[in-house]
Amino acid sequence: KIPETTISRLFLYLRKVTELSKLSMKRVSSAELGESLNLGAAQVRKDLGYFGQFGVSGSGYVVTELKEKLSKILSKHKTFNVAIVGTGHLGSALLAYSGFEKQGLNLVAAFDTDVNKIGKQLQGVEIESVSDMKDIIKEKKILLGIIAVPAKGAQDVADILTNAGVKCILNFAPKHLNVPEEVKVRDVDLSRELEMLSYFLGNGKKV
Amino acid sequence: KIPETTISRLFLYLRKVTELSKLSMKRVSSAELGESLNLGAAQVRKDLGYFGQFGVSGSGYVVTELKEKLSKILSKHKTFNVAIVGTGHLGSALLAYSGFEKQGLNLVAAFDTDVNKIGKQLQGVEIESVSDMKDIIKEKKILLGIIAVPAKGAQDVADILTNAGVKCILNFAPKHLNVPEEVKVRDVDLSRELEMLSYFLGNGKKV
Numbered sequence: 001k002i003p004e005t006t007i008s009r010l011f012l013y014l015r016k017v018t019e020l021s022k023l024s025m026k027r028v029s030s031a032e033l034g035e036s037l038n039l040g041a042a043q044v045r046k047d048l049g050y051f052g053q054f055g056v057s058g059s060g061y062v063v064t065e066l067k068e069k070l071s072k073i074l075s076k077h078k079t080f081n082v083a084i085v086g087t088g089h090l091g092s093a094l095l096a097y098s099g100f101e102k103q104g105l106n107l108v109a110a111f112d113t114d115v116n117k118i119g120k121q122l123q124g125v126e127i128e129s130v131s132d133m134k135d136i137i138k139e140k141k142i143l144l145g146i147i148a149v150p151a152k153g154a155q156d157v158a159d160i161l162t163n164a165g166v167k168c169i170l171n172f173a174p175k176h177l178n179v180p181e182e183v184k185v186r187d188v189d190l191s192r193e194l195e196m197l198s199y200f201l202g203n204g205k206k207v
Numbered sequence: 208k209i210p211e212t213t214i215s216r217l218f219l220y221l222r223k224v225t226e227l228s229k230l231s232m233k234r235v236s237s238a239e240l241g242e243s244l245n246l247g248a249a250q251v252r253k254d255l256g257y258f259g260q261f262g263v264s265g266s267g268y269v270v271t272e273l274k275e276k277l278s279k280i281l282s283k284h285k286t287f288n289v290a291i292v293g294t295g296h297l298g299s300a301l302l303a304y305s306g307f308e309k310q311g312l313n314l315v316a317a318f319d320t321d322v323n324k325i326g327k328q329l330q331g332v333e334i335e336s337v338s339d340m341k342d343i344i345k346e347k348k349i350l351l352g353i354i355a356v357p358a359k360g361a362q363d364v365a366d367i368l369t370n371a372g373v374k375c376i377l378n379f380a381p382k383h384l385n386v387p388e389e390v391k392v393r394d395v396d397l398s399r400e401l402e403m404l405s406y407f408l409g410n411g412k413k414v
């Protein structure tokens with residue numbers, strides 16, 4: 001299994017080689033690739049080594065080849081359909097977030113239980129009823145579900161999403177979700193960040 | 208220096224002893240405290256050990272005493288004033304978020320550069336001009352600044368906040384901030400979460 005820190009660094013390497021290819025650089029060594037990111041050459045070789053043979057030792061990597069290989073590994077050429085569940089304060093902010101498109105994630109559906117919201121358009125997406133969610137997720141081949149509902153509704157929503165076939169869940173509700181083994185959940189728990197900050201404010205370095 | 212993972216666990220211990228004190232439990236051992244959190248007794252003792260002597264070995268901790276000590280360490284009795292900079296989609300969602308109050312964080316000011324927003328009220332807070340930010344931060348003794356502006360404005364905002372005397376910054380903009388050594392920055396980088404998810408969607412476990 002490839003460590004998540006390695007995957008995160010691959011995105012950094014891809015950004016670097018993309019810049020280099022714009023500057024018409026032909027080759028780059030692992031030391032050069034690492035230097036701008038404060039990493040050693042050995043770490044770069046180890047990270048890339050998880051994905052097979054990349055460069056010829058001694059003469060570095062061919063920039064265009066490395067860029068193409070990394071783009072494939074990081075699914076840069078692929079797009080995936082995404083649904084947001086809960087269109088309140090956070091859900092509507094996320095619908096307006098331009099960061100999804102940059103990662104090839106298309107927001108194609110939004111769901112809510114509030115009859116005053118169902119049928120309305122928000123950032124070009126129609127809000128639909130949660131009772132139709134299972135059918136729409138299958139129809140639109142949605143693989144990623146984003147949960148922006150209160151904690152008490154989060155597990156029910158996760159159950160519908162996983163039964164409908166999503167592979168990943170991005171969860172903003174402060175609640176641990178139980179999902180089948182093959183579904184990946186990423187929690188964004190703002191309350192944990194706030195706990196660290198309030199600890200630091202109360203015990204901060206005396207300056 | 209106390210590890211952040213220890214601080215995070217202290218909040219979990221505090222939640223547990225708070226539940227126990229509601230059930231009128233008098234004592235709890237480190238093993239009992241750890242068990243419900245899947246932690247060993249040694250880990251619990253080590254975490255609490257950073258903060259001095261808590262219990263009498265052999266007979267566990269006094270629930271009310273432990274609760275009081277942890278509340279003090281975690282600044283649970285203190286409140287801090289907070290400002291939000293940027294009142295667009297994300298900033299206005301954060302103004303509505305009930306999680307701040309639970310951590311003793313009072314949202315007392317909001318700032319923007321958009322003349323159409325300045326002077327309006329949002330969730331009971333008046334949106335003020337960024338040009339008045341330095342004075343208001345000093346006047347209201349604001350110690351935490353939240354950055355919800357586009358990446359290109361984030362460093363300027365951080366400079367004003369740190370010059371005005373904030374001690375912590377919660378940064379939602381996808382940009383690394385340079386701040387003085389004694390100011391603590393927590394980045395919430397959604398694009399990193401999305402990178403991991405798109406990698407997983409493209410390479411997920413074949414089920």
Ligand SMILES: NC(=O)c1ccc[n+]([C@@H]2O[C@H](COP(=O)([O-])OP(=O)(O)OC[C@H]3O[C@@H](n4cnc5c(N)ncnc54)[C@H](O)[C@@H]3O)[C@@H](O)[C@H]2O)c1
Nearest residue numbers: 086088089090112113114148149150151153173300301304
């Ligand atoms: N507002 C923020 O900035 C923020 C920040 C971090 C985390 N969160 C978390 O995100 C979640 C949403 O917060 P919010 O501020 O947007 O709340 P909100 O009350 O503004 O919105 C919640 C929305 O979810 C809908 N809903 C409720 N139950 C549902 C269900 N079972 N299925 C589908 N829709 C349902 C509601 O009708 C509403 O539209 C909460 O769990 C909150 O803790 C919010």
Ligand SMILES: NC(=O)c1ccc[n+]([C@@H]2O[C@H](COP(=O)([O-])OP(=O)(O)OC[C@H]3O[C@@H](n4cnc5c(N)ncnc54)[C@H](O)[C@@H]3O)[C@@H](O)[C@H]2O)c1
Nearest residue numbers: 093094097293295296297319320321355356357358360380
């Ligand atoms: N929308 C989301 O759900 C979301 C999620 C994660 C991260 N972010 C990040 O949060 C930031 C804000 O996103 P948004 O969607 O709210 O954008 P937005 O355009 O809706 O809001 C930005 C607000 O900041 C104000 N602003 C711009 N420059 C400023 C400055 N120098 N000082 C004070 N105010 C300034 C604008 O007038 C506007 O009101 C961005 O960096 C974005 O990448 C947004």
